[in-house]
Amino acid sequence: MKINENTLLEGHAVVLVPYNENHVPRYHEWMKSPELQQLTASEPLTLEQEYDMQRSWREDTDKCTFIILDKQRWADPSVEEEQCMVGDVNIFLTDPTDPSLAELEVMIAEPSHRGRGIGKEVTRMMMCYGVSKLGVNKFQAKIGLDNEISIGMFKKLHFHEASVCKVFKEVTLEMAVDECARTRMLGDAPLAKERDYRQARGNRREQASQ
Numbered sequence: 001m002k003i004n005e006n007t008l009l010e011g012h013a014v015v016l017v018p019y020n021e022n023h024v025p026r027y028h029e030w031m032k033s034p035e036l037q038q039l040t041a042s043e044p045l046t047l048e049q050e051y052d053m054q055r056s057w058r059e060d061t062d063k064c065t066f067i068i069l070d071k072q073r074w075a076d077p078s079v080e081e082e083q084c085m086v087g088d089v090n091i092f093l094t095d096p097t098d099p100s101l102a103e104l105e106v107m108i109a110e111p112s113h114r115g116r117g118i119g120k121e122v123t124r125m126m127m128c129y130g131v132s133k134l135g136v137n138k139f140q141a142k143i144g145l146d147n148e149i150s151i152g153m154f155k156k157l158h159f160h161e162a163s164v165c166k167v168f169k170e171v172t173l174e175m176a177v178d179e180c181a182r183t184r185m186l187g188d189a190p191l192a193k194e195r196d197y198r199q200a201r202g203n204r205r206e207q208a209s210q
Contacts (some may be wrong), residue, residue, distance in 0.1 A: 001064040008197040015074050016066035023067050024083045031110040062093040077207035086113040100137040125192040128185045135191050137177040145169045
């Protein structure tokens with residue numbers, strides 16, 4: 001999605017950046033994992049197909065994607081950005097007749113970064129972004145029935161169970177953005193500092209060369 005092509009969101013433990021070509025090789029390695037394929041209901045792609053996917057996600061008006069970086073590692077300019085990657089987060093506008101309905105998907109690909117509250121922080125940041133920048137007023141999350149950790153996390157964020165599909169073995173959780181939820185989410189806005197991505201990336205390169 002063009003709206004976030006130069007947007008960096010800095011949180012407490014993470015930094016969210018646009019999904020660019022330089023991120024594709026690491027992402028491709030992640031998606032060779034049968035575990036991640038199952039968790040994300042994805043099919044394995046070739047590297048070239050992954051590059052095509054990245055380009056389409058950048059151009060499509062119904063997909064907003066950020067790569068999740070480890071903020072502590074990213075703060076060290078000597079560490080390449082690709083080596084700071086720990087996962088991704090997406091908002092999909094799934095209904096052409098209702099652009100205010102969004103499906104939210106979070107993937108913490110690096111096992112060493114799971115169970116540290118990163119998924120919850122990223123989800124809160126992305127929900128706030130969806131409400132304030134994309135006009136979302138209802139979120140959905142589709143999660144495998146055996147992924148109890150993710151289901152529990154979304155329920156703690158005020159999602160409720162809307163339906164269960166036994167064929168695909170997944171549960172759909174939903175949260176309507178009423179005034180109470182909007183106030184709560186916009187209250188999270190200070191948790192994510194929005195910055196110019198190209199400028200931040202240029203500053204890191206300049207510091208690394210010194």
